[in-house]
Amino acid sequence: MKSHQKGFLRDSLIDQLSRVSAILRKEFIQMIRDKMTFAMMLVIPLMQLLLFGFAINTDPKHLPTAIYIEDHSPLVRSIMRGFSVSDYYQIVHQSVSPQENSDLLARGEVAFAVHFPVGFTDQLIKGERPTLLIEADASDPSASSQAISRVHEIVNQSLQHDLTGVLSNLQTQPDPVIVIVHPLYNPEGKSQYNIVPGLLGVILTMTLVMITSMAMTREAETGTLENLLAMPVKPLEVMMGKILPYVVVGAIQTTVVLLAAKYIFWVPFVGHMFHLVIAVMLFIITNLSLGFTFSTIARTQMQAMQLTFFFFLPSILLSGFMFPFRGMPEWAQIIGEILPLTHFLRIIRGIMLKGNSISEHQPDVYALLIFTLLIMLIAIKRYRQTLD
Amino acid sequence: MIRTNTDQTLAINVKGLVKDFDGRTVVDNIDIQMPKGQVWGFLGPNGSGKTTTIRMICGLLKPTAGSGFCLGHDIITEAAIIKRATGYMTQKFSFWADLSIRENLEFVGRLYNQTNLKRLVNETLESLGLEHRQNQLAGTLSGGWKQRLALAAVTMHQPQLLLLDEPTAGVDPQARRDFWDQIHYFSDQGMTVLVSTHYMDEAERCDQIVYLAHGQLITQGSVMDVIKQSGLLTFKGTGSYVRQLIPWLKQQTGIEHIAYFGNALHISSTDLSSLSQVIRRSQMYIADHNLESVQWQQVDPSLEDTFIALMTKSGEDQRKYR
Ligand SMILES: Nc1ncnc2c1ncn2[C@@H]1O[C@H](COP(=O)(O)OP(=O)(O)OP(=O)(O)O)[C@@H](O)[C@H]1O
Ligand SMILES: [Mg+2]
Numbered sequence: 001m002k003s004h005q006k007g008f009l010r011d012s013l014i015d016q017l018s019r020v021s022a023i024l025r026k027e028f029i030q031m032i033r034d035k036m037t038f039a040m041m042l043v044i045p046l047m048q049l050l051l052f053g054f055a056i057n058t059d060p061k062h063l064p065t066a067i068y069i070e071d072h073s074p075l076v077r078s079i080m081r082g083f084s085v086s087d088y089y090q091i092v093h094q095s096v097s098p099q100e101n102s103d104l105l106a107r108g109e110v111a112f113a114v115h116f117p118v119g120f121t122d123q124l125i126k127g128e129r130p131t132l133l134i135e136a137d138a139s140d141p142s143a144s145s146q147a148i149s150r151v152h153e154i155v156n157q158s159l160q161h162d163l164t165g166v167l168s169n170l171q172t173q174p175d176p177v178i179v180i181v182h183p184l185y186n187p188e189g190k191s192q193y194n195i196v197p198g199l200l201g202v203i204l205t206m207t208l209v210m211i212t213s214m215a216m217t218r219e220a221e222t223g224t225l226e227n228l229l230a231m232p233v234k235p236l237e238v239m240m241g242k243i244l245p246y247v248v249v250g251a252i253q254t255t256v257v258l259l260a261a262k263y264i265f266w267v268p269f270v271g272h273m274f275h276l277v278i279a280v281m282l283f284i285i286t287n288l289s290l291g292f293t294f295s296t297i298a299r300t301q302m303q304a305m306q307l308t309f310f311f312f313l314p315s316i317l318l319s320g321f322m323f324p325f326r327g328m329p330e331w332a333q334i335i336g337e338i339l340p341l342t343h344f345l346r347i348i349r350g351i352m353l354k355g356n357s358i359s360e361h362q363p364d365v366y367a368l369l370i371f372t373l374l375i376m377l378i379a380i381k382r383y384r385q386t387l388d
Numbered sequence: 389m390i391r392t393n394t395d396q397t398l399a400i401n402v403k404g405l406v407k408d409f410d411g412r413t414v415v416d417n418i419d420i421q422m423p424k425g426q427v428w429g430f431l432g433p434n435g436s437g438k439t440t441t442i443r444m445i446c447g448l449l450k451p452t453a454g455s456g457f458c459l460g461h462d463i464i465t466e467a468a469i470i471k472r473a474t475g476y477m478t479q480k481f482s483f484w485a486d487l488s489i490r491e492n493l494e495f496v497g498r499l500y501n502q503t504n505l506k507r508l509v510n511e512t513l514e515s516l517g518l519e520h521r522q523n524q525l526a527g528t529l530s531g532g533w534k535q536r537l538a539l540a541a542v543t544m545h546q547p548q549l550l551l552l553d554e555p556t557a558g559v560d561p562q563a564r565r566d567f568w569d570q571i572h573y574f575s576d577q578g579m580t581v582l583v584s585t586h587y588m589d590e591a592e593r594c595d596q597i598v599y600l601a602h603g604q605l606i607t608q609g610s611v612m613d614v615i616k617q618s619g620l621l622t623f624k625g626t627g628s629y630v631r632q633l634i635p636w637l638k639q640q641t642g643i644e645h646i647a648y649f650g651n652a653l654h655i656s657s658t659d660l661s662s663l664s665q666v667i668r669r670s671q672m673y674i675a676d677h678n679l680e681s682v683q684w685q686q687v688d689p690s691l692e693d694t695f696i697a698l699m700t701k702s703g704e705d706q707r708k709y710r
Contacts, residue, residue, distance in 0.1 A: 015501045022498030026487065033486045227482035229448055231499045232472045385467070387448050 019233050023241020031245055041211060045203040045253045049260050052199055061087045063111040063147055066104045068095040073121035075162055079132070079177075082158020083114070088147040089154075102135070111137045112147065124176060131178045148181050155179055196261040197348045198321045200280075201341050203257060205287055205315050206308075208250055212291025213304035215242045216383075221301055226387060235383035239376070243288040250284035261352075271351035275358040279351060282365065283344045286372045290340070293375050296382040315341045343367045399424040399549050399580035400445055402456025402463065407440050407449060407603075415440050416603040417454070422582065422596075424548075427575050429591045430584035432600035433699050438584040439479055441600070442551050445582075446476050459548055472500065475542035479553040479584075481534045483541060485527025489518055492526050493541055500545040508544060516540050531558040539567065543574060550574060550581045556590065568593055588692045599695070601702035615694050620644070621660050622689040623667060625653040627682040636673055640666050645697050653682075656693050 031038055065083065069076060083089040089112060095101045101113035115133040123130035132155065136148055155177050163176065216238075219225040228238070258276075261267040291308070298304035316322060318332050319341035325333065336342045343364035350356035358365060395401060400422040407415040415437040422428055430438050443449040445458050447467025455462070461469045483492045493509045502508050513519045516536055526537060535555055543550065552571070556564045568590065575581055583594065591597050591611065598608040607614050625633070630653045637646050637655065642662030647654045657663045667684050674681060689697075 018501060019499055022495055025498075026484065026491070026495050029491060030484070030486050222485065223478070223480050223482045224484055225482075226443075226448065226478050226480075227476075230446060230471060230474075230476040230478070231496065232468060233499050234468075386450055387443060388450055 016234070016237060019237045020240045020244075023233065023238055024244050027242055027245045031249075037211065041207050041249050042252070042256070044207055045256055048203055049196075049199060049257060049264075052195055062090040063088060064092045064109065065089040065112040065114060066093040066095050066101050066110040067091050067114045067116075068098055068101045069116045070118045071116050071120040071122075075121050075124055075159070076116050078158050078162050079116075079155055082154050085158075086150060086154045088150055105135055105137055127176075129176065129178050131180050133180050133182065135182045151179055151181060194349060194353070196257070196265050196267045197352045198345050200254060200257045200261075201283065201319070201344045201348060202316055202321055203253055204250055204280075204284060204344075205341050206312055207253065208246055208284060208287040209291040209294065209311060210305070210308045211246055211249070212243060212288050213294035213298065213308050214301050215292055216295040217298050217301045217304045220299065229385060229387065235380050235385065238383070239289075239292055239379060243285070243292055246288050247281070247284055250280075250288070254280050254284075267352070269352050270355035271353075272355075272357065275351050275356075276348070278358055279344065279347045279361075279365075282368050282372070283340065283347075286340045286344075286368050286375070289372050289375045289379060293379040293382065296379050296384070315339050318342070320345050337367075338371075340368055340371050395421075396460060397423050398457070399426075400456070400458055400582065402445060402454065402458075404454035405441065405444055405451050405456065406453040407437070407444060408452045413452075414603050415444070415451075418600070418603075418605050420445075420456075420598060420605075422580065424580050425575065425578060426595040427571060427581045427583065427593070429594035429597040430582055430600070431586070431591055431597055431695065432606075433702075436600040437603040438600055439553055440603075442476070442553055442582070442584065446470060446474050446551055448476075472545075473548045474551060475545070475547035475549070476551045477538050477542045477553060477555050479557070481531075481538060483526050483534075483538060486525060488523045488525055489513070489529070489537055490522040492537065493544065496541045497544055502545060512540050512544050532560055532563045535559050535567070536563070539570065543579075546579075548579060550579050552581065552583045554584050554586070556585065556587065564590075588690070588695070591691055599698060601699065604702075606698055606702060611691055615689055615691060618689070618694045618697060619658045620656050620689045620694055620697055621658065621663060622654050622656040622687050622693050623663060623684050624687045625655070625667075625670075625682045625684050626651070627680050629680040630682050632679060633670060633674075633682065637666070637670070640669065642666050645693070645700050647693060647696055649692070654687075654690070654693055656689055656697055 067080065080091060084091060092110060093104060095104065095113075098115060101115060104110045105113045113135040115135075117130070117133070120130045120132070134148075134151060152175065156175060159176055216225070219228055258269075262269065290311070294304055294307040294311075298307055314335060318328065318336040319325070319339050320336065321341065325336060325342065328336065343361075346364050347358065347361045350361055351358065398421055400420050403419050405415055405418040405420075406413065418437075418441055420441075430442070432438055440449065444451045445456075445463060447458075447463055447470050450464065455464060457463065458470045459473050463470065484495070487495065490509060490513065493512055494505060497505045497508055510519075513522050518533075518537070526534070529537060535558070539552070539555060542552075550571075556567050559567060564587075571581055571583065572593075583590070585591060594611075596608060596610055597614060599606045599614065607617055609617065631648055633653065634646060634648065637643060637653075642657060642659065643655050643666055644657045645655075647656075655663065655666065670682065670684075673679075
């Protein structure tokens with residue numbers, strides 16, 4: 001019994017680390033035994049990936065197209081035929097005014113509105129490269145982007161048969177027609193490649209925040225909290241022990257998403273893996289700390305769940321995942337700047353799609369770091385060391 | 389208010405502890421001075437504040453008012469130190485149901501930074517007789533075994549003070565006896581033990597008892613002291629049909645409480661003359677109604693008599709003050 005008296009004040013780093021590891025082991029065992037939750041953590045990302053991936057993979061054809069012609073000619077008809085046979089466009093309406101074209105688009109009755117202006121044929125024959133204006137409903141980029149990306153090819157091919165004889169010289173130059181596509185409702189013109197990296201952020205946010213938000217509330221609800229609090233373990237130690245096992249889960253989820261991005265959705269990855277790993281690790285820890293903080297605020301697991309969704313909804317809507325960030329009203333952008341997902345999306349898209357290094361995203365990295373530190377401070381402050 | 393812990397011989401030294409929950413006073417001005425090395429019983433009806441008091445002593449609840457020391461450390465500012473030298477067994481089983489018995493013990497041992505953990509856990513399992521079931525999930529144990537596991541887990545780090553909150557609730561008589569043998573064994577090793585209980589036989593195994601009602605400390609001392617202090621006088625009535633008298637006795641004034649146990653009727657009061665009057669009237673009642681005769685004799689009140697009387701009395705108090 002004497003040894004206690006000595007042991008009272010001695011609390012070395014080793015002691016602290018071994019308490020962290022005690023919590024960590026316990027959490028690992030509990031995580032693996034809770035088969036339902038464990039399965040959920042692996043199934044949810046897969047399901048989300050496949051659902052979104054399915055939407056990406058569909059290569060929508062026969063998109064309704066309105067056409068407004070101010071200049072009827074055989075060449076114009078050739079181009080129209082070209083649109084029709086391309087399978088991507090289906091001309092469903094001939095408008096009588098540019099206004100009608102725009103209205104149809106605004107109401108969502110057509111996905112594209114094509115405008116052949118006065119003098120189109122004349123300019124074409126003279127080699128003056130007339131403009132063909134296509135307005136596109138780009139609010140669903142995965143739907144419109146394929147059709148948009150094909151439009152030059154379609155126009156050029158359909159003119160191939162007509163631009164013979166005297167006109168054959170027109171075929172050599174850049175393009176006989178300047179096609180201008182106005183993607184409406186989505187000025188950023190996101191490509192589908194944006195979605196898979198974004199999805200990584202969404203999946204990590206949802207599952208990791210949710211799972212750690214239960215960390216303390218579960219102990220409270222099962223009554224084990226009283227026991228835990230009666231033992232000599234400090235708030236920071238509990239937090240570390242409860243967060244670290246889920247870093248592994250986050251890493252597994254990341255691997256799954258990245259493999260799917262590469263081998264199922266052929267998303268290009270032009271950046272460096274090293275930068276990506278750092279960014280992902282930081283983001284995983286941010287989410288886990290946030291979840292843990294929720295669990296110190298919520299009194300029941302139900303409340304923890306509600307807090308998670310309270311956070312998840314703006315994350316998915318205002319981070320630039322669903323809607324282009326710069327297209328949102330200013331107030332939404334301000335909220336968006338507070339959300340970790342916003343910054344992560346910028347970093348991850350920068351690294352994966354543009355080949356940026358993490359240092360090129362310093363402001364976003366700092367934002368994540370500050371957010372994480374603040375939230376951890378709140379967690380430590382909020383952590384109840386008593387049952388009050 | 390005690391500022392310094394002057395008395396090193398006290399394991400628990402608290403003064404004026406008060407705890408309010410939402411404006412309701414649940415523990416009301418409690419003083420406890422408990423010497424090291426003793427076994428004390430903590431008694432009182434449901435909701436009297438036993439658990440709340442124990443939680444304040446081990447730093448799990450902040451007292452609304454009052455202060456004190458536990459093992460020489462301030463219960464408000466030095467809770468972290470107190471926790472290392474205390475073993476607290478909660479009223480409700482609070483080990484991890486989805487961890488096995490061994491995993492629970494290992495977890496607890498690690499949190500107390502035990503060296504030689506494997507050996508310690510093996511020895512604990514052996515002393516519990518649970519080696520063959522060490523991989524069973526704690527949640528699947530029967531009630532009695534859960535309690536045994538809990539006791540083993542909270543004593544594994546050899547605490548100086550053991551706080552046991554109704555450790556034998558739902559435990560069979562044989563296991564209860566084993567439990568108490570263990571408690572006395574720990575006490576012989578120098579541990580101080582505070583046990584809350586509702587069982588009279590357990591109270592009688594304690595060096596001293598502390599009796600709470602409605603958050604107030606009503607009486608304390610050895611079993612003998614408590615009985616004596618109550619000033620209670622008890623008559624025991626025997627006879628084959630003695631129970632038939634109960635409805636009639638209940639209508640009589642001058643009796644503080646009536647209890648039937650051990651095939652005998654116990655009537656108690658602090659006033660000898662009114663008790664004698666009731667007994668005389670009862671003989672007349674028996675004669676009038678041609679009932680079997682009842683033999684009355686004065687006996688020493690039992691602890692149970694005393695507690696029931698205390699409980700009834702404090703119940704009345706509560707009604708008056710409300
Ligand atoms: N966290 C709390 N919030 C509000 N009221 C509480 C809380 N904990 C206890 N109480 C109330 O305090 C009173 C005393 O409770 P306590 O658990 O200390 O009694 P007890 O003597 O241990 O009873 P029992 O013998 O039933 O275990 C009860 O009325 C209870 O409802
Ligand atoms: Mg209790």
